[in-house]
Amino acid sequence: MLIKRGIPVSPGVAIGPALVMGAESFRIPQRFVSIDAVDTEIARFRTAVESTCQEIELNETLAKERLGSEHAMIFTAHLMMVRDPKILTEIETLIREKSFSPEFAVSRVLRQYAKRFQNLGNHYFAERAADFYDLEKRLLKQLLGEKREELAHLTEPVVLLAHNLTPSETASLDKQFVLGFATEVGGHTSHTAILAGALELPAVVGIGNFLSDLSGGETLIIDGSHGTVIIDPDDETLAKYHDSEERYRSTNKRLESLRLLASETRDGLRITLMGNIEFPEEAESAKHRGAEGIGLYRTEFLYLQSQREPTEEDHYRAYREVLKAFPTQPVVIRTLDLGADKMPGQLQAEYADGINPALSVRSIRLSLTHLELFKTQLRAILRAAVHGDLRIMFPLVTTLLEFRQARMILGDVMEDLDEQGVPFNRDVPVGMMVEVPAAAVLAEEFAREVDFFSIGTNDLIQYTLAVDRSDPAVANLYRAGDPSILRLIRNVITAAAKYHIPVSVCGQMSSDPMFVPLLVGMGLRQLSVTPHAIPELKEVIRNLTQTKAERIASRSESMEVARDVESYLRGELKKICPESME
Amino acid sequence: MSDSQVYRRKVTVKAEQGLHIRPCTAVAQLAMKFQSRVRLMKDTNSPVDAKSILDLMSLAAGPQSELELEVDGPDAAEAMEHLSALFESDFMTPSPAVVP
Incomplete structure (x- = not known):
């Protein structure tokens, strides 16, 4: 029995066999395959080679267009390396004759080549080793990526273990078969953690390196309430957890029966319960739990998910998706609420140095100093508001002047949309977060x-x-x-x-x-x-x-x-x- | 096969970095256009397949190294002409788009 501790992010207990997903470092999940699986494994390998070639070809085309054919040459070379019959034969031979898993065989063969070049004694050639590692990574990504897709085709309940899960991977987990999960990285406020809570999957994150101790198939207990993961538990522990799993389930069942009942006090006072969400994908599950709208849609994820600023279309698509779950009920969109220190791209450099970010350029202040960024988001909200009851909320408003300024910019954006003949909703309610003491004190003025x-x-x-x-x-x-x-x-x-x-x-x-x-x-x-x-x-x-x-x-x-x-x-x-x- | 003569010719690697990944790519790409078997030999080592970029790379032929080009097959004469021209031109021939 081995106990690992991490950060509890989603309560509950999950007990089941471990399914280890390939890590970013491409740990090989399985070294050997059974003899009768050899043909399917070779087919899987060939598919991976094909996809890798396509990926490289795409890079080649892009490089040619943007950097000139001289730079594209490296991809041409990579393509020839992947297609080199020598490598393919060597790998397939290992799979066929030694029952190596494709992942293991790929890694083995390409690393051998890399070593051979490293040992040639000529540093020009030694550097070529990097090309083999790069190819190894590409192929493994294809092979393991496929494994990740298998998540959608699980046939028996498992407890999922991974180095990391992307929010979209988490959102697509099939609750019927995934009982809970644990990851090596991540924290309380990571998007994966928030989604786990939304999905009600017991989850522990930030455990640190532990996947190397596992090969998959071990019995595992994930205690998402206390942040522990128990590998190969003894009978006593197992019995104890089966009990608490049962208790947790019955409490949940009781609560679940409440979902369709009205949210009102015994003397008939209605209290509207709405959901706070961070991703559009959460809207549906919020609704399922009985949310009567979205009282806070944090839009930061749109800015954090990639290294570029989101486009108007990115915003628009996300807002439309939330409205799909709540076509008639209120959905309150909070405009960008990030500090400059957390912004992707060059904005970060503008403010990063040693300043207390909580008291610096963030939220509405950032929006008011970076109008293009702000207007892009406002345009998308106004446009999406045609399709439902969207509302705009400005965060961190401290003075009346700020609020008026923000509202004026909203007016400008409406004017632009008007001129361009783009349909939008002129009557979107505009509210504010009261989160700075100054605003709470002056609430009446606001x-x-x-x-x-x-x-x-x-x-x-x-x-x-x-x-x-x-x-x-x-x-x-x-x-x-x-x-x-x-x-x-x-x-x-x-x-x-x-x-x-x-x-x-x-x-x-x-x-x-x-x-x-x-x-x-x-x-x-x-x-x-x-x-x-x-x-x-x-x-x-x-x-x-x-x-x-x-x-x-x-x-x-x-x-x-x-x-x-x-x-x-x-x-x-x-x-x-x-x-x-x- | 009427033209089954084996052609052999000495070629010199002029490229500054030797038979590096780009020259290798160029050689393999060109060799693959012919039906003939194209092999390269360095010193007394066993010859390698010039259509395999890996084999070419494993020659580890540095700048100014002398290689023996051996072509054998139906279009051998033509292949020999093009390939030795490629070595002569410092591997620029097949990609005229490349600005030196």
């Missing part, structure tokens, strides 16, 4: 001009309490229940009520069941939360009455320190939902 508020508690807490949550030395000072936070939220709610604009909370605070009675009691009727928290929050709401919630809120608001507020709320939650999981 409320006169904006169409809606959404309180972003994560940043609001960080800026109010002067705590960076990711710094372990001060993380314990980060408290959503701090009276100062409650006071600011109260101020925002009062201002919104005075000017009759909707207000919601979209920070992590609203996804925590213990804060739900408080927020409802303070007057919030809309919460935007992590989609997988929806059933649990609904259960809390359905066990609540308005009077009870208001009593809890006023009691909490009278307390002086965060610790008291939070322990009081925890106690109340237990009374409201005795069955609720801790």
Whole structure:
């Protein structure tokens, strides 16, 4: 029995045989194949060679067009190397006669060539070794890539292990056969982690190098609640985990039965639960969990997924996809909320040096200083808004002037679209995140001009309490229940009520069941939360009455320190939902 | 086969970096255009297949090294002409598009 620890990113327990996916470093998953599989394996190898040739030909054409035929020559050479009958025969012989897996054979033969050149003693030739490593990588990518595709054709349940999973790979996992997964890299906020939560797959990431200890097929336990991966567990451990797997499943079943029930208190007060999403792919699963719209669509992924800025079409496509899941319900798109330090391309260089990114050029400030970037996104939102109830939300607004400026630019974009005769929705509601204390304090002034508020508690807490949550030395000072936070939220709610604009909370605070009675009691009727928290929050709401919630809120608001507020709320939650999981 | 004579000729590698990957590509590409068997021999080593880029590379023929070109087959004469011209021209012939 071997226990590995990583970062728990999606709760639950998964027990099953391990399926190891090829790593980026192209670890060979299997060295030998059975004799009767030889023909299929050779066919698989030939397909990989063909695809590799096509890939190289494409590079050759591109290089010819862009760099001239002299530079394309290297690809011509690579192509000839891959097609060289000598190499192909050598590899096929190893597969046929020694039952080597194609991956193993490719690696073996190409590395031998590489070594031979390295040993020629002439450095011009020694450098050619790199060409063989490059070819090895290309071929393995084709061979293992195919393996990755096999994920779509699983026939028995497995626990998936990989160096890394791309968000799109994660999104396409078949829940029927993939019980859970664990990866060597990744962190809490990695997109893969967020998607795992959305898919409700128990997952542990950031384990570090552990795949080399495994060959696949071992029994594995993934404990996504505690961040442990147990390889070849003993009987006692296995029994223990089977129990908790069962318990987890029955709790989930109970929550699942809530999905179709209304989100309202016992005395009939409707609380709208919406989803926070990061990828368009999450919209569908948010809906499945009972989200009545998207209260926060973080668009950062569009900027981070490639090294170039997203085009208007990239934005547009993503927004349309979200609208597919929610054709009539509200979908709130938050414009770019990144620091310059996290932006791809040359923007990064502009600001990177030693400045505190949280207090520097980020979010709306970045948009207002890089108008082309901003306008591209706004154009796409306005265009997509023709197809549903899209809304625009500006992040990190600190002063009224900023909001007015942003709105003016939106006006410019509308004018452009008008002139170009491009259809768009002129009546898109424009709101703002309230996440800077300055904006919370001046909520009344803002409320006169904006169409809606959404309180972003994560940043609001960080800026109010002067705590960076990711710094372990001060993380314990980060408290959503701090009276100062409650006071600011109260101020925002009062201002919104005075000017009759909707207000919601979209920070992590609203996804925590213990804060739900408080927020409802303070007057919030809309919460935007992590989609997988929806059933649990609904259960809390359905066990609540308005009077009870208001009593809890006023009691909490009278307390002086965060610790008291939070322990009081925890106690109340237990009374409201005795069955609720801790 | 009427023309089954084996042609042999000494060629010199003029390329500054020897029979490097680009010259190898050029030689193999040209050799493949002919039906004849084309082989290259360095010193007394056993001859290699000039249609295999790997074989050519494994010659590790440095600049100014002397090689023996051996062509054998139906279009041997023509092949010999073109291939030795390629060596003569410092491997520029088949790709006139390449600007030196």
